[in-house]
Amino acid sequence: MQTQRAYKYRFYPTPEQEALLARTFGCVRFVWNAVLRYRTDAFYERQEKIGYTDASAFLTQLKKQPDTAFLAEVSSVPLQQCLRHQQTAFKNFFAKRARYPRFKSKKHRQSATFASSAFAYRDGQLTLAKCREPLNIRWSQSLPSAPSTVTVSKDCAGRYFISCLCKVETDTLTVTPKMIGIDLGLKDLFVTSDGTKVNNPRHTARYERKLARAQRKLSRKKKGSANRAAARQKVARCHAKIADTRLDHLHKLTRQIVNENQVICLESLAVKHMVKNRRLSKAISDAGWGELARQLAYKAEWAGRQFIQIDRWYPSSKRCHGCGYVLEALPLDVRVWDCPGCGTQGIDRDINAARNILQAGAALLAGADS
Numbered sequence: 001m002q003t004q005r006a007y008k009y010r011f012y013p014t015p016e017q018e019a020l021l022a023r024t025f026g027c028v029r030f031v032w033n034a035v036l037r038y039r040t041d042a043f044y045e046r047q048e049k050i051g052y053t054d055a056s057a058f059l060t061q062l063k064k065q066p067d068t069a070f071l072a073e074v075s076s077v078p079l080q081q082c083l084r085h086q087q088t089a090f091k092n093f094f095a096k097r098a099r100y101p102r103f104k105s106k107k108h109r110q111s112a113t114f115a116s117s118a119f120a121y122r123d124g125q126l127t128l129a130k131c132r133e134p135l136n137i138r139w140s141q142s143l144p145s146a147p148s149t150v151t152v153s154k155d156c157a158g159r160y161f162i163s164c165l166c167k168v169e170t171d172t173l174t175v176t177p178k179m180i181g182i183d184l185g186l187k188d189l190f191v192t193s194d195g196t197k198v199n200n201p202r203h204t205a206r207y208e209r210k211l212a213r214a215q216r217k218l219s220r221k222k223k224g225s226a227n228r229a230a231a232r233q234k235v236a237r238c239h240a241k242i243a244d245t246r247l248d249h250l251h252k253l254t255r256q257i258v259n260e261n262q263v264i265c266l267e268s269l270a271v272k273h274m275v276k277n278r279r280l281s282k283a284i285s286d287a288g289w290g291e292l293a294r295q296l297a298y299k300a301e302w303a304g305r306q307f308i309q310i311d312r313w314y315p316s317s318k319r320c321h322g323c324g325y326v327l328e329a330l331p332l333d334v335r336v337w338d339c340p341g342c343g344t345q346g347i348d349r350d351i352n353a354a355r356n357i358l359q360a361g362a363a364l365l366a367g368a369d370s
Contacts, residue, residue, distance in 0.1 A: 265361025
C-alpha cells in the first residue's frame with residue numbers, strides 16, 4: 001500500500017540561512033495574521049465567507065503596498081502554502097472539527113512549508129529557495145524517495161527541524177492471532193487484557209524541580225530584557241526535554257503493541273473534557289493518552305492491523321467480564337471488587353476493564369465483518 005509519510009530531522013543553519021529563515025518565518029506569520037484579520041472582519045461584520053481565491057488576491061494586493069515590500073525578500077511559495085493551511089483550518093472549523101483559527105505569535109513555534117518548486121533535493125542534499133548552500137541536516141535515516149514538500153520549523157527552545165513528506169510503500173506485518181484490549185490510566189499508563197501493567201513514567205515530575213527553578217529565575221527578569229529572553233529559552237528547553245522523552249517513550253510502546261497484536265482495542269476518552277478537572281489535569285496531560293491513541297491508529301494502518309476504539313460510555317470498569325453484571329457505582333478509590341452476579345472475588349478493576357474493552361472491540365469487529 002502506498003502512502004505519504006513525513007520524516008523529521010534536525011538541522012543546523014549557517015548564520016546566513018538563519019537570517020533568511022527568520023525573515024521567512026516573520027513573513028509567513030505576517031501573511032497569516034493579515035489574511036486572518038481580513039477573513040474575520042468579512043465573516044463577522046459582513047457575514048461573508050472568504051475563500052482561498054479571494055485570500056490569494058488579497059495577498060497579491062498586499063505585496064504591492066510600499067509598507068509591505070519586505071514580503072518580496074523571501075520565497076513566495078511559503079506564503080501561498082500559508083494560505084492553503086489557513087483554508088484547511090477554516091474548513092475544519094466550519095465542519096466543527098476544530099476551533100476558530102488563531103493568530104500566530106513570534107514567541108511560539110515558527111514554521112514555513114516549501115513545495116517542490118521552492119527547494120532542490122539532489123544526492124542527499126537539500127537546498128531551499130534563495131539559499132546559497134544546502135542545509136546541514138543530520139540524516140538519521142535516508143529518505144525513501146524525493147520529498148514532495150518540506151516544512152522547516154523552529155521550536156521555542158531555538159532548535160531547527162525539517163520535515164520531509166515522501167511517498168512510500170508500506171509493508172504489512174505477518175498476521176498474528178493475538179488480540180489485546182487496553183485500559184488507560186494514571187497510576188499505570190495502561191493495563192492490557194492479558195494482565196500486563198505498564199508503569200507511568202511521569203515525565204513532568206521527573207524534571208519538575210529543574211523546571212520550577214528555571215521558571216522562578218524567569219519571573220525575576222525584567223520584561224523586554226535580554227536576560228529575560230535567555231531565561232525564557234531555558235524554560236523552553238526544559239519543556240522540550242519533557243516532550244521529547246514522553247514522545248520517545250510512547251513511540252517505543254506503540255511500536256511494540258502494533259508488532260505483537262493483530263487486533264488492538266482501546267477505550268475512547270474525551271481528553272479535552274477530562275483535563276478540566278483541576279486535580280487531575282496535570283497528570284492527564286503528562287500521560288499523553290491522545291498521542292498514544294493517535295500513534296496506535298496510524299501505525300496499525302501502516303502495518304495492516306485492526307485498531308478499534310470502543311464507545312466512551314461503555315461501562316468497562318463496572319462490568320464483570322465473566323458474567324456481564326454491571327455495578328450501579330464504582331468509586332475511583334475502589335481498585336478491587338467482588339461480583340454479586342457470579343460470585344467472583346478480587347476483580348482488579350483495570351484488568352477487568354481491559355478485558356471488557358477487548359470483548360467489546362471483538363464484537364464490533366465481528367459486526368463489521370458480517
